Amino acid sequence: MTALGILYPGHFAKDDYPRIEQLLGSDIRVDLIETGADADPYPYPATADRTDRLERSVEALRLSGAEAVVWADGDGGFGRGWEGAHAQVRALARAAGMPASSTSFGFVHAVREVGVGRVAVAAPYADETxxxxxxxxxxxxxxxxxxxxARGATADEVARWGERELLELARAADTADAQALLVPGTALHTASHIAALEDGLGKPVxxxxxxxxxxALRLTDRRVNAPGLGALFTREPIVQV
Known part of the structure; x- marks a missing residue:
């Protein structure tokens, strides 16, 4: 059994994680720890520093037996810039005593994993974010x-989006020269819709x-073939960084 630790802000789409665990169909356990969040972080101050909040949350992960931890909050990573996000992840790894990363770095590693370099972005954020x-x-x-x-959308609103709204967002962003589409925003429920998004666009999503x-799987050197989770979970080999 491999236990993955996820630090998740708020509650908006936390039920995506048991769905992903189910779709993995293997000896993988996804342990979710809620770190707390502002009442509605969209639009949020993208440079907000939540490092202290993360460090207070890691004790529960250690007790769960997690082997790696990922901070599932985009703005807390990319909003601090490349170097600032690295510093945050290093602090989290020290506090947790295990390998650590964030969703922001996960996107960069995942794009490399699917073998592309040119992407389009469909974001549920304000333009500046x-x-x-x-x-x-x-x-x-x-x-x-x-x-x-998506500009004016709130986290509560995007958490209620279904396949139709996700496809509309994706198609608004996609271009013929983009080799993959990225959909940031951990408040979006996407786990059940990735296959439909990829079928609709004809490219990795x-x-x-x-x-x-x-x-988190990458950090633990685990590879799971799960076609229901899209092209990312059917590629070989796993990225080594």
Missing amino acids: TALFTDFLRAGGLEVAAAHS LTANQVTVWE
């Missing part, structure tokens, strides 16, 4: 062909909660 995410991707060596923001679990 989406720009910070694309800046982070470029700092990671990726080319961003296009980006689209990487979503925040999917990427978060994959990044």
Whole structure:
């Protein structure tokens, strides 16, 4: 049994994680620890520093037997810039006593895993927050062909989106020269819709909660074939960083 630790802000789409655990269909356990969040973090101050909150949450993960931990909050990672996000992850690893990463770095690693370098971004954020995410991707060596923001949507609103709304967001962002589509935002329920998104666009689709679990698996050197979770979970070999 491999236990993965996920630090998750709030509650908006936390039920994606047991769904992902089910779709993995293997000896993988996904342990979710809620770190607490502002009442509605969309739009949030993308440069907010939540390192102290994370460090207070890791004791529960140690007690659960987690082998790696991923901070499932985009703004707390990419909003601090490439170097700031690295510093946050290092602090989290020291506090947890285990390998650590964040969803933001997970996106960069996952894009490399599916073998592409040029992406489009479909974000449930305000324009300025989406720009910070694309800046982070470029700092990671990726080319961003296009980006689209949902702008005025709140976390509560996007948490209620279904397949139709996700497809609309994805199609608004997608371009013919983008080799994959990225959908950041851990408040979005995407675990049950990845296959439909990939079928609709004809290319790999990487979503925040999917990427978060994959990044935790990467940290533990585990490889799980789970076609229901999209192209990311059917590629070989796993990225080594």
